[in-house]
Amino acid sequence: MTRLIKVSEDCPVSASVIPQDTRLSKTLPVLFFEELIKNPYFYTEKQLIERIHLEIRKKSGLKLESYSIRRNPLLKKYGRGIHMDEKNRLALVACDGGKYKALLADASVTKVNAYKNSK
Numbered sequence: 001m002t003r004l005i006k007v008s009e010d011c012p013v014s015a016s017v018i019p020q021d022t023r024l025s026k027t028l029p030v031l032f033f034e035e036l037i038k039n040p041y042f043y044t045e046k047q048l049i050e051r052i053h054l055e056i057r058k059k060s061g062l063k064l065e066s067y068s069i070r071r072n073p074l075l076k077k078y079g080r081g082i083h084m085d086e087k088n089r090l091a092l093v094a095c096d097g098g099k100y101k102a103l104l105a106d107a108s109v110t111k112v113n114a115y116k117n118s119k
Contacts, residue, residue: 016094
């Protein structure tokens with residue numbers, strides 16, 4: 001069974017947006033976006049988090065087990081959903097695209113809400 005992590009209910013955009021760099025170093029949304037767009041259905045959640053934080057950002061000592069993909073800014077601010085295949089590998093889906101709408105309509109796909117921006 002596959003799973004769709006839906007766009008946050010209080011996402012400020014109604015159409016998907018590509019995150020932009022606002023600093024000299026790449027922001028987390030840009031890093032996640034680039035990895036998932038280049039490698040759909042390649043990473044599991046744990047593999048993606050390790051790739052971003054340990055290999056690309058060179059951060060150590062982080063409590064990666066406490067990270068949840070449902071908190072990802074792509075879901076909360078950029079109008080992206082995340083589809084997980086049968087092997088829990090991740091792919092980005094645009095909220096205004098046909099694939100997202102088809103996954104929402106598919107009764108065999110488990111739907112999970114992303115965390116909201118506000119509490």
